[in-house]
Amino acid sequence: MRLILVDVDGTLTLDRDTYLLELDAIKALREIQKSGFKVGIVSGNSYPVLRALYTYLGFNGGIVAENGCVVYYEKLYEVCEKINKDLIAEFERLFNVKGSWQNVYKCCDLTFTPPYLTNEMVKWAKGRGLYIRTSGYAIHVSKSKKGKGDGVRFLISLLGVSKGDVIGIGDSSTDIEFLEEVGFKVVVGNGEEEVKKLGNYITREKSGKGVVEFVNKLIKGDIDGGIRGAGI
Numbered sequence: 001m002r003l004i005l006v007d008v009d010g011t012l013t014l015d016r017d018t019y020l021l022e023l024d025a026i027k028a029l030r031e032i033q034k035s036g037f038k039v040g041i042v043s044g045n046s047y048p049v050l051r052a053l054y055t056y057l058g059f060n061g062g063i064v065a066e067n068g069c070v071v072y073y074e075k076l077y078e079v080c081e082k083i084n085k086d087l088i089a090e091f092e093r094l095f096n097v098k099g100s101w102q103n104v105y106k107c108c109d110l111t112f113t114p115p116y117l118t119n120e121m122v123k124w125a126k127g128r129g130l131y132i133r134t135s136g137y138a139i140h141v142s143k144s145k146k147g148k149g150d151g152v153r154f155l156i157s158l159l160g161v162s163k164g165d166v167i168g169i170g171d172s173s174t175d176i177e178f179l180e181e182v183g184f185k186v187v188v189g190n191g192e193e194e195v196k197k198l199g200n201y202i203t204r205e206k207s208g209k210g211v212v213e214f215v216n217k218l219i220k221g222d223i224d225g226g227i228r229g230a231g232i
């Protein structure tokens, strides 16, 4: 089996500062599903939000939610340690940020906006044995050191796919640990520079249009240096 895992915000959207989906990217991914690939989503968003999205988009390769802490494929799994939600009020008060409306639906990875990380926040998290990152959309606080990496590894093993048969597509530093777990790493053209350094393929186009560019090349068999068994 061949699997494509796609980040959501900044990757399936029109750009890195909007929630509007690039509909052509959805179309291209549905098309590649018809040729035998499975398509899954890997995101910092909460499970209910992603489960609805996954259902309405018609994908079939599973869900990694809460930055790797929650995994769904036929069944729901919590992969990380739960976080104490009293931290929401403390973090909001100390740093003048706002907890996401999705925090009530989360177990393990809490989010705050605006998405700008400060040294003081990093120090605060370290002092509490927590990990803190930014996706460009929000600040994420959890007990998970490996972020999306833990969830992606878990999903891949649930599906029984080998790492070499998995393609990952992302945009932000929260995708680094995710991309480290897959055989072929794609970064959208407007992605963060530190993520692009890891990429086997950097799209010319930004966000969702970049997904369209890559998937079309994959369908045509136009990608060099391919991944094992992926037909590229």
Ligand SMILES: O=C(O)COP(=O)(O)O
Pocket: 007, 008, 009, 010, 011, 042, 043, 044, 045, 111, 135, 136, 137, 138, 139, 172, 174
């Ligand atoms: O939850 C976020 O902050 C961003 O979500 P993403 O992981 O789909 O980019």
Ligand SMILES: [Mg+2]
Pocket: 007, 008, 009, 010, 011, 135, 170, 171, 172
């Ligand atoms: Mg993203």
